[in-house]
Amino acid sequence: MKGIAALVAAAALFATAALARAPNTAVVNDSAILAEDYPPALSAFGFFSDLKARVPAARVVGYQLNTPLFSDYAEKQRYLYVPAGQVARYEAENVLALPVGAALIKTFGYGADAAFRPIETRVLLHRAAGWVALPYVWNADLSDATLKRTGTRLPVTFTEPTGATRTISYAVPNQNQCKECHALSGAITPIGPTARNLNDDRQLEALAAGGMLDRAPRDAPRLARWDDAAAPLDDRARAYLETNCAHCHRREGAASNSGLYLGWREPDRVARGILKRPVAAGRGAGDRDFAIDPGHPDRSILLYRLASIEPGIAMPEVGRATTHAEGVALLRKWIAAMPAENGSQEKQAAR
Amino acid sequence: MRQLAATAVLLALAAPAAARTIDVAPGGDAQEAIQQALLDAKPGDVVAIAAGRYALTDGLSLDVPGVTVRGAGMDKTILSFKGQQGAGEGLLVTSDDVVLRGFAVEDSRGDGIKSKGADRIVYKDIRVEWTGGPKETNGAYGVYPVESRGVLVDGAIVRGASDAGIYVGQSENIIVRNSIVEFNVAGIEIENSRHADVVNNVAEHNTGGVLVFDLPNLPRGNGGDVRVYQNAISENDTANFAPKGNIVAQVPKGTGVLVMANDGVFVTGNALAQHATANVMIISYRNAFQDAKYNPLPRNVVVAQNAHGAAGFAPGVPGGAQLATAMGGSIPPVLWDGTGDAALLTVTDAKVLSLGLKAGETPANARPAPADLNRAVAAIRGPVVLPAAMEAAAK
Numbered sequence: 001m002k003g004i005a006a007l008v009a010a011a012a013l014f015a016t017a018a019l020a021r022a023p024n025t026a027v028v029n030d031s032a033i034l035a036e037d038y039p040p041a042l043s044a045f046g047f048f049s050d051l052k053a054r055v056p057a058a059r060v061v062g063y064q065l066n067t068p069l070f071s072d073y074a075e076k077q078r079y080l081y082v083p084a085g086q087v088a089r090y091e092a093e094n095v096l097a098l099p100v101g102a103a104l105i106k107t108f109g110y111g112a113d114a115a116f117r118p119i120e121t122r123v124l125l126h127r128a129a130g131w132v133a134l135p136y137v138w139n140a141d142l143s144d145a146t147l148k149r150t151g152t153r154l155p156v157t158f159t160e161p162t163g164a165t166r167t168i169s170y171a172v173p174n175q176n177q178c179k180e181c182h183a184l185s186g187a188i189t190p191i192g193p194t195a196r197n198l199n200d201d202r203q204l205e206a207l208a209a210g211g212m213l214d215r216a217p218r219d220a221p222r223l224a225r226w227d228d229a230a231a232p233l234d235d236r237a238r239a240y241l242e243t244n245c246a247h248c249h250r251r252e253g254a255a256s257n258s259g260l261y262l263g264w265r266e267p268d269r270v271a272r273g274i275l276k277r278p279v280a281a282g283r284g285a286g287d288r289d290f291a292i293d294p295g296h297p298d299r300s301i302l303l304y305r306l307a308s309i310e311p312g313i314a315m316p317e318v319g320r321a322t323t324h325a326e327g328v329a330l331l332r333k334w335i336a337a338m339p340a341e342n343g344s345q346e347k348q349a350a351r
Numbered sequence: 352m353r354q355l356a357a358t359a360v361l362l363a364l365a366a367p368a369a370a371r372t373i374d375v376a377p378g379g380d381a382q383e384a385i386q387q388a389l390l391d392a393k394p395g396d397v398v399a400i401a402a403g404r405y406a407l408t409d410g411l412s413l414d415v416p417g418v419t420v421r422g423a424g425m426d427k428t429i430l431s432f433k434g435q436q437g438a439g440e441g442l443l444v445t446s447d448d449v450v451l452r453g454f455a456v457e458d459s460r461g462d463g464i465k466s467k468g469a470d471r472i473v474y475k476d477i478r479v480e481w482t483g484g485p486k487e488t489n490g491a492y493g494v495y496p497v498e499s500r501g502v503l504v505d506g507a508i509v510r511g512a513s514d515a516g517i518y519v520g521q522s523e524n525i526i527v528r529n530s531i532v533e534f535n536v537a538g539i540e541i542e543n544s545r546h547a548d549v550v551n552n553v554a555e556h557n558t559g560g561v562l563v564f565d566l567p568n569l570p571r572g573n574g575g576d577v578r579v580y581q582n583a584i585s586e587n588d589t590a591n592f593a594p595k596g597n598i599v600a601q602v603p604k605g606t607g608v609l610v611m612a613n614d615g616v617f618v619t620g621n622a623l624a625q626h627a628t629a630n631v632m633i634i635s636y637r638n639a640f641q642d643a644k645y646n647p648l649p650r651n652v653v654v655a656q657n658a659h660g661a662a663g664f665a666p667g668v669p670g671g672a673q674l675a676t677a678m679g680g681s682i683p684p685v686l687w688d689g690t691g692d693a694a695l696l697t698v699t700d701a702k703v704l705s706l707g708l709k710a711g712e713t714p715a716n717a718r719p720a721p722a723d724l725n726r727a728v729a730a731i732r733g734p735v736v737l738p739a740a741m742e743a744a745a746k
Binding site for chain 1: 382383389390408409410412413435436437438439443445459462468489490492495513514518568569571594596597598639641
């Protein structure tokens with residue numbers, strides 16, 4: 001077995017090396033990124049030398065996140081583009097500082113590997129006046145994707161990890177809804193490629209070696225993989241909240257008014273949700289008193305909202321028409337493992 | 352951002368010829384048509400939505416400053432969210448200097464219209480309604496401005512919100528006037544906000560008419576400086592249908608005005624009647640909290656010159672029925688939990704019943720007794736004045 005695995009690894013290395021020997025010379029259309037208008041077709045950017053096969057052009061590099069945002073079990077193919085002669089700057093705590101002219105490209109679809117069928121590609125373009133987010137929906141023949149600023153809904157059928165087949169009304173966000181997640185103090189900003197979420201002992205180094213990133217410090221912070229059974233439960237749960245919630249639930253984010261801040265290093269335990277009462281949750285609170293009632297997942301609003309798919313209750317508010325059963329299970333285990341506190345007794349006493 | 356928005360508005364004012372009207376009419380894909388108009392609008396533009404019923408499947412959003420969204424009237428242009436499949440509200444506004452005028456939002460699955468960080472926003476003649484009547488499954492807030500400087504709600508009608516009809520949170524310089532709120536849990540709620548006037552409104556058949564709150568552990572606290580005056584607040588008699596975890600779930604049925612943990616609240620010149628629990632309730636925040644900056648006590652509260660009709664005939668507090676019987680059928684129209692500094696509370700127009708609770712005690716420990724809070728009324732500040740452009744937009 002070991003021999004076969006090694007052979008496969010060697011073949012993979014060879015393939016990589018072969019690719020490296022024949023560099024892709026297709027060039028991204030920088031003016032499409034930088035101009036003020038909204039190109040009607042994804043092909044206008046030239047992010048892919050072969051759009052149908054989604055072969056990236058030069059300086060368009062695929063990346064993965066340790067803990068990604070859950071989006072209805074969609075597969076996501078993520079790419080970073082940094083213009084020639086420029087470089088992203090390493091940031092210890094924030095998203096990598098990407099130069100004007102850079103772009104992030106994320107294709108959503110279902111099916112693994114060759115069976116992958118794209119639905120939409122969202123692009124984030126770094127223009128002189130700031131970041132712009134645009135959604136492109138793939139044409140029926142999958143030859144190109146068309147700009148859909150208003151968003152849309154599409155029926156999608158896919159197989160869940162449990163093997164169950166699901167059909168959902170898949171939501172492509174409208175351009176403003178992109179901002180609901182991608183907003184920092186009101187301005188659009190990327191959220192995925194932070195050093196901590198890219199740091200898997202390989203990607204930061206590879207980006208630096210490829211001339212895309214200025215440096216890859218050995219002591220870069222590292223976000224756990226939410227599905228890494230070997231990692232501590234607390235690290236996994238915090239990583240899950242960091243990427244699924246904290247882009248809004250932070251002091252500079254769209255959910256700032258909630259006072260619930262779910263960043264992986266949030267120091268204030270009430271802000272983190274521990275015995276925190278709801279503010280404007282409405283029926284999202286269910287019949288529960290606290291965002292997190294330690295030791296009591298069934299009394300915790302956080303789980304109620306993650307388990308729901310009902311608009312007005314479901315969190316996140318956009319981008320989710322199914323429940324992430326595995327993510328909910330992780331957080332359930334995490335809250336159940338917390339030592340119980342007297343919040344519930346206090347609740348009784350107050351009545 | 353704020354500066355950028357101000358610049359955009361200045362530019363729009365400097366070049367009014369550039370302002371356009373983007374017309375939207377019924378027919379076709381309403382979701383796409385309205386959202387496209389909201390995306391295409393430039394500062395100074397008007398998005399004019401013609402009379403008709405528009406079936407929406409997702410939330411709408413506006414993120415361009417200085418835009419007016421105008422319908423043909425709150426009973427003519429109807430945005431129906433009965434078939435809504437996503438988003439936390441019907442319409443979300445996140446830009447400054449926006450005017451919303453003359454349309455209705457019906458049956459949104461979450462909140463009706465939310466504006467966040469949207470300074471100088473005007474809601475004029477807007478109706479938000481859950482058409483099935485009061486239900487726990489209705490959305491939480493009808494008109495919901497939050498984290499904003501400059502809020503004007505004028506001539507709104509909100510029915511059926513499972514939390515508050517008109518809810519202003521974490522904001523400052525606010526006027527809510529000439530509006531009708533009914534069959535909501537809370538009619539109008541001013542929360543963690545400062546410098547607000549609630550005037551000339553009608554609040555009937557809610558669980559509680561007008562609520563003025565301050566809550567702990569929020570980015571913006573220190574709520575207060577609120578005037579509730581010349582409102583008709585009566586028959587707030589709808590059973591509380593809020594989901595339990597929310598603070599309004601604790602509001603007893605039959606509450607006219609509720610002041611909790613706030614600083615500087617004037618309740619004057621209102622007509623208050625037919626409240627089973629109390630015409631006015633003044634209380635502290637009784638839940639445990641961890642927030643060093645939070646003051647759970649009511650202070651500098653003045654209740655004066657209101658016309659008090661029947662009240663206190665079925666108090667929604669523990670032992671309320673016995674209490675009412677013992678007091679000859681009803682308790683006094685003003686109820687105070689007894690917590691906080693009596694010297695900072697003034698009630699000149701009605702008798703007051705104190706529950707005699709110390710901080711941390713539960714209502715089960717009540718030692719009800721009359722309280723005399725009748726003293727000289729402190730000076731009442733003048734009305735909130737909003738920028739002239741906001742008033743002009745609400746003409």
